[in-house]
């Protein structure tokens with residue numbers, strides 16, 4: 001399953017964003033951020049304490065099941081009063097959740113998390129970015145491993161000169177995508193596809209912001 | 218004649234190139250001093266392009282300076298900071314000023330440099346940049362549009378003969394040649410037996426190869442490179458040799474080692490030439506050449 005991977009912003013940044021906003025309602029989410037322990041019930045409770053200690057007033061808090069879906073009428077019925085008392089909503093979900101809440105409630109929102117990437121859980125507690133939805137998928141020629149995402153530079157013709165013992169030049173804890181691709185293609189007996197000189201990439205498969213409408217049929 | 222460097226490569230002589238780093242700022246005195254000292258001694262000098270992702274005076278500005286001072290520049294171009302429009306434009310500008318030698322590099326990550334939060338571009342990669350230069354030569358741009366006036370280039374790229382794993386690096390090397398690279402500078406080599414193995418393989422391609430020589434200045438510097446620079450392996454006996462130099466004599470020993478290696482590469486005809494990287498100690502290049510028994514490039 002894919003997950004939205006997030007990281008708590010620094011207290012300094014959160015309090016800068018909350019400057020002049022004293023009555024706060026906190027929203028967490030029961031899905032990705034609960035799994036990554038960045039916006040589940042315990043983190044929301046801890047945030048409440050942090051806010052109280054610094055003299056803010058917390059009008060309420062809720063952990064919604066899926067923050068990137070619209071808030072249900074039950075939640076609204078229960079929480080709307082406390083939400084409306086708040087100067088701002090401090091939202092401990094990924095940015096999809098922040099934007100969904102903001103567009104539904106039309107209230108001042110402050111994200112408490114940074115959304116890092118859409119990741120796949122590749123081991124217990126470990127998440128990896130393996131696709132950045134580039135719109136022009138090339139992995140049919142790279143053994144199913146994405147050079148656009150897994151290579152730090154998005155190179156599609158093979159490794160740069162920075163590969164060191166199969167690791168990436170930016171971080172010896174990150175595999176070099178092109179070592180992974182090479183090993184996979186070799187295993188498959190398909191190294192020929194790595195030998196093909198690829199022309200410049202099409203960076204605009206779907207120009208940002210992506211939009212898709214299903215055609216009626 | 219598109220460049221005296223191309224002529225030197227074609228002549229079959231043992232070619233010597235070196236590196237000159239543009240300054241951090243506007244003070245061109247030291248860069249100018251290095252160019253002045255080296256321009257008649259080497260066949261061409263590389264102008265580095267924000268080496269290690271550290272922002273500096275541009276390589277094309279350095280290349281113009283070399284040209285103005287009567288030297289032969291090799292313009293290093295990385296794909297880190299410019300998209301395909303800017304790279305093609307800079308190639309056209311370079312050619313318009315008689316700068317026809319270009320070394321195409323992917324470039325280091327911006328994270329390794331002094332503007333760590335900048336956006337790395339990498340719209341093209343090194344092999345695609347070589348191909349772009351060759352496309353411009355045909356009077357077209359990468360968008361398939363006609364050019365009014367086409368440039369000519371002596372285009373090159375790099376290889377790391379001791380990369381680990383090696384085969385992916387060699388596949389990329391072959392793509393650079395397929396894209397049109399006519400010369401290749403190698404990452405620093407210290408083990409000439411390994412270099413010979415690489416050359417046994419590389420000789421099948423129609424490309425000139427210049428062995429990269431980085432001047433060793435101390436044993437800690439050698440150990441630092443082993444640990445931090447991909448594909449650089451200074452063998453232990455060489456580290457011991459430089460560590461055993463008398464106090465204050467490490468650099469002299471480094472010059473001796475570099476000279477000895479270049480001499481062997483030359484006399485045994487291992488490569489077509491050498492690319493000397495003295496990293497901040499460019500004024501020592503003439504001594505290294507003398508120690509290698511090379512006379513200045515008389516053209």
Ligand code: SF4
Nearest residue numbers: 131132134137138146
């Ligand atoms: S090439 Fe990579 S980023 Fe693009 S769609 Fe395929 S997997 Fe995703």
Ligand code: SF4
Nearest residue numbers: 151160168169176177
């Ligand atoms: S080391 Fe590998 S993954 Fe990292 S930038 Fe270079 S080619 Fe890409």
